[in-house]
Amino acid sequence: MSFDAKPNTATRTDSFVWGIPQSGLQKKERTVPIDEPPPLPANAELTYIGKPTLRYDGPAKAMGKGKYTADINLPGMLYARLIDASIPHGRIVSVDTTAAEKLPGVRAVHVIEHVYGVAELRDPKLETPSRYPVVRYAGQPIAGVAAVSQQVADDAAKLVKIQYDTMPFVVDRSAARAENAPVVFPGPADAAASAGGGGGPKDVPQTGNVHGPQRKTVGDIQKGFIDADVIVEGEYFTQVQTHSALETHGFVVDWKPDEVTVYASTQGTSSVRDEFAEVFKLPKSKVRVITEYMGGGFGAKFGAGNEGVVAANLSRKANAPVKLMLDRRQEHIVSNRPDSHQKLKIGAKHDGTLTAIELTSYGTAGVGTGAGTAGPATNMYKCPNLLTEEYDVFINAGPGAAFRAPGHPQGCFAFEQTIDDLAVKLNMDPLTLREKIDESPARKAERQVILERTNWRNRRPAGSDTGPIKRGMGIAQSVWYRFVSMNSSCEIRVSRDGSVELMSAVQDLGTGTKTLLAIIVAEEFGIPPANVVIRIGDTRFPIGPDSGGSVTAGSITPAVRNASYQAKQKLFAAVAPHFGTTADNFALHDGRIVFKDDPSRSYTLKQITAKLPTAEISAQATRVPEYSKERLTYGGVDYVELAVDTETGRVHIENVFGAHDCGRPINPTGVISQINGGILQGISYALFEQRIMDRNAGYMLNANLENYKILGAREVPQIDIVLVENYIAQSSTDAAGIGESAGIITLAAAIGNAFYNATGVRMRKIPMTPANVLSALGKIQEVQA
Incomplete structure (x- = not known):
């Protein structure tokens, strides 16, 4: 007798909802494992999924009962x-x-x-x-x-x-590039990526402190510029930003x-x-x-x-x-978002069609690597000829680390402003240009939302305001990617008293993972999310994905739904004999278990579980691969209205409107909260945050939250968000993360574009402090940090 365990490879073909509601939903056939639940309809037809839900652990946090x-x-x-070290x-x-x-x-x-x-x-x-x-x-x-x-x-x-x-030692990126600069490492050095990203390639050259380039080439860049009718170029600088999490x-x-x-x-x-x-x-x-x-x-x-x-x-x-x-000083030093110095060159035809994109970037992750910025330039728009060269520059400062959409806020600040420069040179509306060059169906719908729900149609020519206070509007787009971790498992337990529990080692970063999981289970069992017991954040439970790179929702929710469905089927099979029927005669309608052959007979979940022959039943499921090998991206379009005081250099953000997609939104309240947080971090990055190093002593001068300025309540603008549903037919939930593609990517670029619309001057350096603004306006000499 053989005891070899063979996986169940039986499959079936199902028809999934696919597409974007604004563009018309379609059906997509997929081959799925036989033990998966039936495909979900659109959110409008569901009870709990897609409906605003209060945070599962909100009361515990508000009352101080949550243990950090x-x-x-x-x-x-x-x-x-x-x-x-003091040196x-x-x-x-x-x-x-x-x-x-x-x-x-x-x-x-x-x-x-x-x-x-x-x-x-x-x-x-x-x-x-x-x-x-x-x-x-x-x-x-x-x-x-x-x-x-x-x-x-x-x-x-x-x-x-x-x-x-x-x-x-050397603590300045530009100084570290000099031929005679002190070397941070006596030879080539590499940093491995962490679970959250970062790190860099090991097969690149290194000269002194300059590690790279990491090069990507598509087509013929020289031919692309020869074919161009117009060419725009720009040079942009972004600063080091520290993570500044509330908990060190x-x-x-x-x-x-x-x-x-x-x-x-x-x-x-x-x-x-x-x-x-x-x-x-x-x-x-x-x-x-x-x-x-x-x-x-x-x-x-x-x-x-x-x-x-x-x-x-x-x-x-x-x-x-x-x-x-760690104390607050140490927290500022332990990790950061790398800075950047980017040179961009874009060629296009008179109708806006891109012919060439060339990007060279230098950035420092201190004693680490991972300062690349090419994501937006490489993945946002269709272009036949592309060349990107990314360099890491070592300096004697704390290591960089992954930070919400690594490399993309820096890259978007430069790339999306250069795209706007191209629109100016073509005498074309920036939204119209993006409509021409952007193939993303979701962003197409999002641009339409921006056009319909904001004041964009009344946008005036750049610098047309008179007086010292000048107002402007700007937009920017983001791109992020679908990542899935197969190390995503959970167990569902159903007890005789009607209790339903979920267990997984996945933890809640603060983004609402517990709520997300409760909603999935609730939809499958027909009970309110608050009635589901969520136990996560412990490696004694089935393995869960790390919470980073917008991996969590797209990885763990299919496993949760599959385990819930399988536990429900086990429950039906166990109690069916007591009711004189078969498991396939049970159906769930309006929160009650109904007999298909006699809809007048229905029971609550608690009434059904009371007939279990054992104290509990359980099922465990692990994430199955995507249904197809399509490369999918997500993103958003953000619109900004701002005011610039040209006498004091103060930039004040008045309104932000965002349209974003993340697959199937499971809890719109949580998704919007994530986007709001990204927008606030994006504003803070654009206007305030900056690590200041003492070039003579080699340490961070503002390693505290008094002198390291972050956005406060007085700087928070009016924020409105619209979610665009985007059904991709890739898993049993179609969920995806939103943390990376939220406004953190776009806001610095959108603010930069709005600044140009207000003043007619291009802001090529952040943070947009009064000194940097007045310098850009030509009213004072540039101040070196």
Whole structure:
């Protein structure tokens, strides 16, 4: 007898709803696994999916009942402080922890022997061997200390004496490109991508601090410009932006011989577990990661990180749980969105048809890589001839990390303003030009929404306002991609008392994942979402996808619906004999289980489950592959109205209107909330945020939330959002993420285009601080940051 388990490969053909409602829905046939539920109709025909739903954990957060990592307090827990470098570049000669260890209340000290998150030399022999890592940026972690209170840990940290052999450094991207600039690495170095993105190619050349280029070529760029009737060129600069999440990076680690329990502020419980297992050479089964609530990540919180590894070592040495949360200064240093210097050249015919796009970009991710900006130029519009060259520039500053749509806000700021420049040169309306060159059906519908719902038709010529206050309108478009993680599983349990539970290791980044999952289960069982118990954020549950790159919704919701359907079928099969019928005679209508052969007979879910012969039934499902191999993108069109005070240099955003698509919106309230957040971050990026480095001392000058300006309540404009449904017939839910394509990509570009419409002057540098605005207007000399 064979015990080989063979997967069920039986399939059937179903007809799925496909397309965009504004353009007319069609039917698309797909071959699907036999145990999948029937295709969903459009949202208008559903009960819970597509209907605004209050956030599942909203009351718990509002009342302070939600436990974040910083709220975790375990018996005998110690408090830790991470000790970091006070110099930007140099070798560590010695680390003396004697005084710290003698301080009463100190229980453990750990000195780091390997730094994570930094590019690695291709040839390690280029550096003098040492037990200590080379310091490559001010704030690089060196050691950690754990004590009975945070105050004692802080005091002990000050007693650790570190002796350095300092080396030349450079913290400015343009200066780092110079031939005689101090080198950050003594030879070629590469940084691997994290679970959230970032990193760069390993097969590119490196000269000094300049890593690259990463080159993409389509067609013949020279021929494309020869064929062009008009050519526009532009040079653009964007700044380094730090993530500034409300909750800093942090861990509580409880090291026990049988299992290491990790409470983490993370976007990926599974990726944290995997890295802890790899670093400490442990079986994954001996690492448990829990994330009940987290206060923002934006792409920077994946993996163990230096702080997690230090906390684990301290816990192991002290034989006690250890909490290590970064302070605000350290949080500013640990990750950032790279800056950029971009040169764009676009050729087109008189009718707007693009003939050539050429982009060269330089950006710094500090001691990491991943500063590319070519996404919008490469993927937004049809163009037969394309050349992009992207360079990373190493400087002695903290490493970059994935940050909501990595590379796209920078790239869109330059690309969408250059497209507007092309419209000006062609004497064409910017929306009309995009209608000509953009093949996206969703953005076509979104542009129509913008045209119908905003004041765009009354847009006046650039710079036509008189007086010091000038008003303008601008638009910009975004593109993002459909990513799916097959590591997306869940279990559904149905109990005899009618309880329905979902379990998955996926965590809620703060985007409403719990609500999303509850809605899917509710639709399948005909019960309100609030009646579904959601248990997530624990690696003891079936594996879930990391929350990044807009992966979550498109990955986990099909598994949830499939598991819910299979659990429901098991339930029907188990109780059918009691009712003298068969499982296929049950149907769900208006929240009740109805007999198909006698619709007058119906029962509530609780009445049905009461007849279960066992205490519960369950089903587990894992994400199945996409139904077809089509390459799909998402995006949006955002419209901005602003006022520019040409005497003070103040830019005030008055109105933002966005039209966005993300496949099938499961919870419109949550989707709109995500877009609102992206728009606010986009405004903050465009107008305020900027990391300022001391070129002489090599450290960040504004590593706090007093001098690192972010958008506040007074700067929030009127925001209105319209969602465009986009059924793609690729999974049992057709859901997709919205976090990356939300307004974070477009706003700086849309503001730049509105600024031009208001003043007749092109804003090529952000942030649009009063000094930068007045400089662009020619009223003061350019101020160097």
